[in-house]
Amino acid sequence: MHLSHxxxxxxxxxxxxxxxxSTIPRPASPxxxxxxxxxxxxxxxxxNALVRKGWETPEEHIETMVQIHNFLNERAWDEVVKWEKRVDPSTKIELVRFRGRPGELSPKARFWLFAGWLLPSRFNTEPPFDRHDWxxxxxxTGEEVRYVIDYYSAPPEPDGSPVFSLDVRPAxxxxxxxxxxxxxATEETWSSFREEPGKSSH
Structure with missing residues (x-):
């Protein structure tokens, strides 16, 4: 969708x-x-996008919001590339299209919210503030892979600087x-098992 200036x-x-x-490659045009x-x-x-969606945002904060938006998406792309390098270390992937889905909880986000409801002292009880599907x-190969990205807010730094965390994974x-x-999910566990001294098999 074209957004007016x-x-x-x-x-x-x-x-x-x-x-x-951005640093995110896009495919060639038709x-x-x-x-x-x-x-x-x-x-x-x-x-203009926020106004169209009916979200009230002070105009004086918009430039900072754009900086945060761009920073988070660069970090998200870094995580996507890490996933893809597991499949092909020489990968040169492209982002074909994306969709923002704020308010739509992914199954994983719902699971962690349920865990937070059961054990609020151990798990986060706040839902992600945004979700993207890339x-x-x-x-x-021409294969297309969908990635789900959940964006979370974390407690701010002592100086008040905002902190965010991303959960990026293939759908x-x-x-x-x-x-x-x-x-x-099991790589770290298996790695520590292999490195543990004193283990032997017969």
């Missing part, structure tokens, strides 16, 4: 219209032109993704 109705502060380039990288929305576009393409849409998730 025009000021929103009743907007009091002029917001920048420059867009920052006309055959090179894909390049995705561009992040400008502060004005970001504000579709990644492996150019060598359980295929046997391959299920195997990757199981392997990642």
């Amino acid at each position: 025009a000021p929103a109705p009743n907007q009091r502060i002029a917001l920048p219209t420059e867009r920052e380039a 006309d055959g032109s090179a894909g390049g990288v995705w561009d992040y929305p400008s502060p004005q576009q970001f504000y 579709i990644v393409r492996r150019p060598t 359980l849409d295929s046997v391959g993704s299920i195997k990757e998730r199981v392997f990642a």
Whole structure:
């Protein structure tokens, strides 16, 4: 969806219209032109999107929100690349499309909320503040893989700086993704078992 750079109705502060380039590769256009990288929305576009969704946000905080948005998505892409390198260390993946799904809890997020309800002293009781689904393409095979990203707020630093955590993983849409998730969940345990001294088998 195209977002206008025009000021929103009743907007009091002029917001920048420059867009920052990400490091996230995008596929070539249908006309055959090179894909390049995705561009992040400008502060004005970001504000217009919030207005369209009916979310009230002080205009003076928009530029900071855009900086946080861009930072979190760069970290999310780093995590996606780490997952993909498990499959192919020489991978050069592309982000084909994405969808924001705020308010829609993933099955994993629901599980952890339930755990927090049972044991609030041990588990987080706050739901993620946002969710994205990213579709990644492996150019060598043409396969597309869906990733789920849950964005959480964490307690702020002593100086008041905000802290966030991301839960990035392939969706359980295929046997391959299920195997990757199981392997990642058990890798650390098996690694410590193999390195534990005094163990022998007969």
